[in-house]
Amino acid sequence: MAILEVKNLKKSFDDTEVIRDISFTMDEGETLTIIGSSGSGKTTLLRCLNFLERPDSGVIRVKDEVLFDSDITGTVSEKDIRNRRLHFGLVFQSFNLFPQYTALENVTLAPLLLAKENTGIDLPAIEENARGLLDDMGLSDRMGNYPHELSGGQQQRVAIARALALHPDILCFDEPTSALDPELTGEVLRVIKDLAGHNMTMIIVTHEMSFAHDVSDKILFMDKGVIAEEGTPEEVIDNPQNDRTIQFLANYKNGM
């Protein structure tokens, strides 16, 4: 059974339809990469999945739980939205760490808040989990550092640990290396590849084509709010069929 089903998703801002009828499914453990020009709606799609934007219509289902269905009316409480959000983790292009907290505190903050609301706080367990995650990210000697004391690559690895701390079913990345100097890109891509190797279910928006080719089970090419082409990396990147995909990839190879 699919871990994620997105059906007929639509989202407009004012008069502009940014997501125009998007449907796709993914299986547990899959790595799905979304490519496409700037403005094609990639970030908005990830924000809809993470309940940072409310879709205008469509269905979002994770496992067998319907998280969003525009045909079902009724009010949803803040707590409900927070709980639905837990199915997804999101790693932003610009890291978005809390500057006043150390690396470790950035990773423990959300689990602490969540535990306070639900089960009660077990601080040693939450800290142990956070240390383990930072360790996995190669940051065991940086746990007490503040974001401004870390390189961009290190900050992004803290952000990945932070997203993993809430045990999301699906981890989303929005251009995770776009804000990094080229020499720091590799360390972040290696961490993501490692997660793929451990069967983390992931949706990655990236312009790193050779990485996408290497790591993805499936590629979606988005154009003007629709999925213009989808398939394996071999199909979409090596042998694109749609004119827009061909043009996008050609521009890409010319260094755009």
Ligand SMILES: Nc1ncnc2c1ncn2[C@@H]1O[C@H](COP(=O)(O)OP(=O)(O)O)[C@@H](O)[C@H]1O
């Ligand atoms: N909050 C918003 N309000 C108005 N327009 C928005 C908003 N967010 C995104 N857009 C518009 O939606 C379009 C798609 O944006 P985005 O999803 O960021 O695309 P991408 O990530 O593919 O570059 C753009 O034209 C953008 O200006």
Ligand SMILES: [Mg+2]
């Ligand atoms: Mg974007």
